[in-house]
Amino acid sequence: xxxxxxxxxxxxxxxxxxxxxxxxxxxxxxxxxxxxxxxxxxxxxxxxxxxxxxxxxxxxxxxxxxxxxxxxxxxxxxxxxxxxxxxxxxxxxxxxxxxxxxxxxxxxxxxxxxxxxxxxxxxxxxxxxxxxxxxxxxxxxxxxxxxxxxxxxxxxxxxxxxxxxxxxxxxxxxxxxxxxxxxxxxxxxxxxxxxxxxxxxxxxxxxxxxxxxxxxxxxxxxxxxxxxxxxxxxxxxxxxxxxxxxxxxxxxxxxxxxxxxxxxxxxxxxxxx
Amino acid sequence: xxxxxxxxxxxxxxxxxxxxxxxxxxxxxxxxxxxxxxxxxxxxxxxxxxxxxxxxxxxxxxxxxxxxxxxxxxxxxxxxxxxxxxxxxxxxxxxxxxxxxxxxxxxxxxxxxxxxxxxxxxxxxxxxxxxxxxxxxxxxxxxxxxxxxxxxxxxxxxxxxxxxxxxxxxxxxxxxxxxxxxxxxxxxxxxxxxxxxxxxxxxxxxxxxxxxxxxxxxxxxxxxxxxxxxxxxxxxxxxxxxxxxxxxxxxxxxxxxxxxxxxxxxxxxxxxx
Numbered sequence: 387x388x389x390x391x392x393x394x395x396x397x398x399x400x401x402x403x404x405x406x407x408x409x410x411x412x413x414x415x416x417x418x419x420x421x422x423x424x425x426x427x428x429x430x431x432x433x434x435x436x437x438x439x440x441x442x443x444x445x446x447x448x449x450x451x452x453x454x455x456x457x458x459x460x461x462x463x464x465x466x467x468x469x470x471x472x473x474x475x476x477x478x479x480x481x482x483x484x485x486x487x488x489x490x491x492x493x494x495x496x497x498x499x500x501x502x503x504x505x506x507x508x509x510x511x512x513x514x515x516x517x518x519x520x521x522x523x524x525x526x527x528x529x530x531x532x533x534x535x536x537x538x539x540x541x542x543x544x545x546x547x548x549x550x551x552x553x554x555x556x557x558x559x560x561x562x563x564x565x566x567x568x569x570x571x572x573x574x575x576x577x578x579x580x581x582x583x584x585x586x587x588x589x590x591x592x593x594x595x596x597x598x599x600x601x602x603x604x605x606x607x608x609x610x611x612x613x614x615x616x617x618x619x620x621x622x623x624x625x626x627x628x629x630x631x632x633x634x635x636x637x638x639x640x641x642x643x644x645x646x647x648x649x650x651x652x653x654x655x656x657x658x659x
Numbered sequence: 660x661x662x663x664x665x666x667x668x669x670x671x672x673x674x675x676x677x678x679x680x681x682x683x684x685x686x687x688x689x690x691x692x693x694x695x696x697x698x699x700x701x702x703x704x705x706x707x708x709x710x711x712x713x714x715x716x717x718x719x720x721x722x723x724x725x726x727x728x729x730x731x732x733x734x735x736x737x738x739x740x741x742x743x744x745x746x747x748x749x750x751x752x753x754x755x756x757x758x759x760x761x762x763x764x765x766x767x768x769x770x771x772x773x774x775x776x777x778x779x780x781x782x783x784x785x786x787x788x789x790x791x792x793x794x795x796x797x798x799x800x801x802x803x804x805x806x807x808x809x810x811x812x813x814x815x816x817x818x819x820x821x822x823x824x825x826x827x828x829x830x831x832x833x834x835x836x837x838x839x840x841x842x843x844x845x846x847x848x849x850x851x852x853x854x855x856x857x858x859x860x861x862x863x864x865x866x867x868x869x870x871x872x873x874x875x876x877x878x879x880x881x882x883x884x885x886x887x888x889x890x891x892x893x894x895x896x897x898x899x900x901x902x903x904x905x906x907x908x909x910x911x912x913x914x915x916x917x918x919x920x921x922x923x924x925x926x927x928x929x930x931x932x
Binding site: 451454534536545 | 766785787
């Protein structure tokens with residue numbers, strides 16, 4: 387999916403919502419746990435209920451790997467389901483992978499050819515070799531960790547270099563030379579909203595994927611004010627607040643309702659046509 | 660597996676060899692590709708042939724994920740096979756994971772409880788939150804990327820901070836406070852052998868996992884000279900040079916022979932009893 391196509395979806399749906407499919411087996415509604423593939427059944431219902439209000443889905447792989455090969459099957463089938471029924475939806479594998487050489491090429495193949503997602507989150511620690519193979523697929527995206535919302539972001543991301551720049555700023559500036567705003571996005575935590583405007587200055591055109599609105603304390607208005615560019619340039623992720631809005635049989639309708647509320651808030655934040 | 664147990668294995672086998680199970684489906688001997696689970700058949704034979712000369716096995720997950728759920732099954736079964744037949748072998752999942760909060764806890768659970776490996780490689784970019792859940796399992800190991808052997812290690816790992824320390828030095832010094840030499844190891848690329856002595860000064864007691872001896876140009880003697888501590892403190896990984904020593908029906912015997920040669924070289928490097 388190209389940036390142009392993604393912008394079209396955002397305009398059409400008046401939404402920049404990414405629904406995080408963090409479908410923790412332990413938290414699924416009780417009636418689904420009897421299914422052969424509980425996470426898949428859950429995801430299908432969540433996807434159908436929230437697709438009208440969102441432009442992207444983001445499964446975090448930890449929740450699937452925790453179930454071993456069985457979890458991997460449910461991830462693959464979830465992606466296939468979205469791909470077939472909602473072909474204009476961006477699918478982001480939140481895998482935070484990062485390896486080098488032929489290993490990195492294989493990861494890119496696993497996600498882009500075998501699983502057919504549109505985007506993969508990557509850790510930049512080992513530098514360009516980690517990212518390059520992901521940039522070689524037309525219409526696909528590398529989503530690099532830049533500044534995350536966790537407390538220990540201060541351990542390394544927020545440490546200053548000899549030139550006064552913080553590590554996350556160096557990651558942004560350096561990696562912007564590897565790809566383009568058409569194949570590179572950045573993860574920026576919502577709790578760092580005051581830093582979003584700095585990041586937007588460094589990367590005026592790139593999409594920023596912002597997790598943690600809602601659950602982790604960031605406010606949508608603040609994120610939009612500091613992070614939006616003239617065409618939007620934001621994907622705001624919400625996981626638990628949507629998918630676990632109701633823990634019982636009504637889970638899908640509740641998720642749809644919650645996604646709709648977020649879409650309405652987002653609609654008010656978007657630049658006028 | 661405790662550090663003490665690992666040291667005992669090193670002493671007993673006179674080897675600090677880690678065999679990398681980078682069992683690339685495309686490179687397997689032709690006669691194995693007809694099997695239902697070719698990577699598993701390959702791994703079993705490689706494990707049996709090389710176990711007498713090695714103390715650890717390290718599957719890199721990219722090679723398994725490239726085959727989807729089918730690959731994951733073969734990874735799980737490989738681990739189970741080693742666990743049952745060679746209970747004193749350290750198994751390192753080379754996953755280079757790195758996530759935060761409940762996601763990181765789930766990854767730790769996936770690898771340590773579901774799959775029962777002993778160690779997982781982790782990317783330190785997001786700081787302590789990424790690593791902490793892995794340190795909470797007794798007898799298990801977090802193996803942090805410190806200084807890798809790829810060309811673009813210079814993008815970030817080798818950039819200097821305001822205090823003059825390079826990022827990989829900061830990663831070492833900071834993360835050494837999170838755990839102990841009994842639950843934390845570091846990945847240090849063999850092409851950086853001249854830096855191994857610096858790293859050994861910073862972390863005198865920790866195990867260093869050194870990939871890239873052989874394939875990527877580092878020499879075993881230099882690695883041992885610069886990286887060994889009084890009890891050894893090294894695991895040197897070799898993948899392709901061993902597992903693909905012969906591409907035909909003789910692959911297992913050739914791998915065993917190659918592992919034996921490396922063990923003999925290692926024996927000569929080890930400190931006297």
